[in-house]
Amino acid sequence: MSVDALGKLCELLKVQGGLSDECHVNIPEQVIIFLIILAHHKKNRTLQVRFYRSGETISKYFNKVLSSVLRVQSLLFAKPVPVPDDCIDPRWKWFKNCLGALDGTYIDVTVPEEDKSRYRTRKGKISTNVLGVCNRDMNFVYVLSGWEGSASDSRVLRDAISRHNNLKIPIGNYYLVDAGYTNCKGFLAPYRHTRYHVQEWAYGRNAPKNFREYFNKKHSSARNIIERCFGLLKKRWAILRSPCFYQIKTQNRIIIACCLLQNFIRLNMDSDPEEDMSLENEQVLIREEHGDNQDSDDEIIDSVEGSNEWTGEMDRHVWTDEETEVFVGFMEELVIEGRIADAGQFRPGSFEKLAAKMNERFPGSGFQITHCKNKVKRLKEKYQFAADMAACSGFGWDDVKQCVVVDNKEILAAYMKKQGVRLYTPGKPFPLYTRLEKIFCKERANGDAAVCGNDAEEEVQMNGSEEMDEEDTDIFNSNHDCSESLLQQPNSVASSSGKKQGKKPSSFKAAKDTKMMKELTDTLKYVFDQQGKRLDAFAQAMVNTREEKKAGDILSELGFTDDEVIFIALKFSTNPQLEKMFWSLGNSQKAGFIRAILHT
Incomplete structure (x- = not known):
């Protein structure tokens, strides 16, 4: 970023974002601290040395600038402009009324241990699935961050369409998407099972041979804009290339x-210094006379529903109920074999086995790997839709009827209007639900942490930066331990607040110190309680050891052999109730009790 652009950014954050100078830290220093953390992924301790500031001061102003940036999101997000009829751009002139392109990308994050299964992708990384929408100028129009890595791109898109601050698509316009999304109103996908990627058209000898390949070539050349946009984003900001140790809410805002x-x-620099011009050269253009593209005449785009407009001629397999039942049984066998990872994702080679088993079970059916993948995808989508519906207020699961039930039609109509897609109808039997639940597991993506630009701005306006400061303290962000941060706390408070040592701290700082002391007291109490429990368990183990030794002596005194004593000891270890009954009897009764055990 140039010096001139940095000055404009500081002025924007001051006037529109509510950022202000502090007593000892001015706005340019605050912004530079923020940019260094994002661009170079520097840790809190490194910036303490570089700027001669405390860890709490670094954390405080990082969160303040982050809140200011989110407050101006309405000014920084680009406005989509449709491709005009007289467009001469060789990439976009074929797609009249197109607004741009969208796709999803994985960004590695750090989450608590109990949430890792939902954030684990099919490649085993802990990531969040980020939906990005850009225009023809490689500027972001809409971003939805926070969905777990196990969530599919189509599910994230459905959420972006149905949420309060949703992705808005004007009437008659659309975005270019890849084959992972549904081809429907507002979203134009390529032909499946046809050459598509830019690398496949890089040389003249691989010219398109039919209208499908020609369409895919033009589609890939234009849609590649979002891939370049993501590549430039991760190249510029190093904090997106490796997991950071902020809370997941803060990571999504970052x-x-x-x-x-x-x-x-x-928008504010003549040329982007980070843009790799070699990406421009990958687009190999061929001169064609014209191309046809039909505009959509549908009225409102408020859902993601399937369309046969481009996929009607695909090779499909019509599944029977018997084939589906057998297929789910084979999926259960793979689960038992351990060939399914977290969040219901099958390991490599699983679909080949499923196709081979189905062809062996139903000779002549011609099952292919793509058929099995599509079937698993449809079953997972139907199960997730039914599970989410059953978990909502007004809905429930009926074990007798094997279906989701709803209280009244008004609740169902409101729910379907919000979802925009109907993958399952309440009242319709779904006997495979419980079996699919064991396959795809309950630890699936739910999108609770998903947030777009407007959502983040509303949270900042509602909560302010003080709450964020309390969330992301230097104990969480920096590399030093808790004892060091507690020792440095008085100095850091004085330096960050810009007040003299003789004055009283503010009410917020006093409340924060009180809360920290209370948490420390509760932690120490918990540790002492756990130590007491361990001592009680140790004492009980010592008593049990003495009782076992006494039991062996008693059995020897009663005339039992060593083999019989060992046999009784094994019985006691497998059945504690027998041992309790043994100690509740008198010495004369114990001998008869032991003989009864030996003769059974």
Whole structure:
């Protein structure tokens, strides 16, 4: 970023974002601290040495600038402009009324241990699935961050369409998407099972041979804009290339802030210094006379529903109920073999086995790997839709009827209007639900942490930066331990607040110190309680050891052999109730009790 662009950014955050100078830290220093953390992924301790500031001061102003950036998201997100009829751009002139392209990308994050299964992708990484939408100028239009890595791209898109601050698509316009999304109103996907990627058209000898390949070539050349946009984003901001140790809520806001700052740089600098011009050269253009593209005349785009407009001629397999039942049984066998990972994702080679088993079970059916993949995808989508519906208020699961039930039609109509797609109808039997639940597991993506630019701005306006400061303290962000941070706390409070040592701390700082002391007291109490429990368990183990030794002596005194004593000891270890009954009897009764055990 140039010096001139940095000055404009500081002025924007001051006037529109509510950022202000502090007593000892001015706005440019605050912004530079923020940009260094994003661009170089520097740790809190490194910036303490570089700027001669405490860890709490670094954390405080990082969160303040982050909140200011989110407050100006409405100014930094680009406005989509449709491709005009007289467009001469060789990439976009074939797609009249197109607004741009969208796709999803994985960004590695750090989450608690209990949430890792939902964030684990099919490649085993802990990531969040980020939906990005850009225009023809490589500027972001909409970003939705926070969905777990196990969620599919189509599910994230459905959420972006149905949420309060949703992705808005004007009437008659559309975005270019890849084959992972549904081809429907507002979203134009390529032909499946046909050459598509840019590398496949890089040389003249691989010219298109039919209208499907020609369409895919033009589609790939234009849609590649979002791939370049993601590549530039991760190249510029190092914090997106490796997991950071902020809370997941802050990590999602950082992703949105990086997209906003990329838009700002591209709008306020003559040339983008990070843009790799070699990406431009990958687009090999061929001169054709014309291309046809029909515009959509549908009225409102408020859902993601399937369409046969481009996929009607695909090779499909019509599944029977018997084939589906057998297929689910084979999936259960793979689960028992351990060939399914977290969040219901099958390991490599699983679909080949499923196709081979189905062809062996139903000779002549011609099952292919793609048929099995599509069937698993449809079953998973139907199960997730039914599970989410059953978990909502007004819905429930009926074990007798094997279906989801709803209280009244008004609740169902409101729910379907919000979802925009109907993958399952309440009242219709779904006997495979419980079996699919064991396959795809309950630890699936739910999107609770998903946030777009407007959502983040509303949270910042509602909560302010003080709450964020309390969430992301230097104990969580920096590399030093808790004892060091507690020892440095008085000095850091004085330096960050810009007040003299003789004055009283503010009410917020006093409340924060009180809360920290209370948490420390509760932690120490918990540790002492756990130590007491361990001592009680140790004492009980010592008593049990003495009782076992006494039991052996008693059995020997009663005339039992060593083999019989060992046999009784094994019985006691496998059945504690027998041991309790043994000690409740008198010495004369114990002998008869032991003989009864030996004769059974």
